[in-house]
Amino acid sequence: MDVGWNDNTPIYRQLKERVVGMMLDGALRPGDALPSVRQIAAEYQLNPITVSKAYQELVDENLVEKRRGIGMYVTEGANEKLLASERERFVREEWPAMVERIRRLGLDVEQLLRKSERGPA
Numbered sequence: 657m658d659v660g661w662n663d664n665t666p667i668y669r670q671l672k673e674r675v676v677g678m679m680l681d682g683a684l685r686p687g688d689a690l691p692s693v694r695q696i697a698a699e700y701q702l703n704p705i706t707v708s709k710a711y712q713e714l715v716d717e718n719l720v721e722k723r724r725g726i727g728m729y730v731t732e733g734a735n736e737k738l739l740a741s742e743r744e745r746f747v748r749e750e751w752p753a754m755v756e757r758i759r760r761l762g763l764d765v766e767q768l769l770r771k772s773e774r775g776p777a
Contacts, residue, residue, distance in 0.1 A: 667702060671710040679719065679730060680738055690720060690728040 661667055678684045693711065697704040711728055714720040719734040758765060 668706045668709040668713070671696070671700075671702070671707065672713050675710065675714060676719070676738060679734055680742065682735075684730050686730050686732045686734060688730045689726075690714075690730070692727060 661670055675684065675690065684690070690711065691699075693704050693707045696702065696707045711720065715722060715728070717737075718731055719738065720728045721731050722728055758768070
């Protein structure tokens, strides 16, 4: 994880999103242990309560589980659950704005897709 915190969002939410990103990218897989609260707090100079709050949200969403005395672990099915919710959020929140911008700029969707398949210009 890199350290660039932004001032517009609470740090615990940013930390949670970074862990979610690691799960979606495959860096954290079902059964993998999350770094300890103390380790993250020390490494990124955060209050342990901030780290605990981020981890607790992941527990509340059944993406990680607490194993008493040994730590936090990614649950089975976490990746599928995340993909489903992130896809839903994208279609509901981000896609309409993209479609509107494409329309305003007079871009052709098929042409954009062909360009994206070829890679960066």
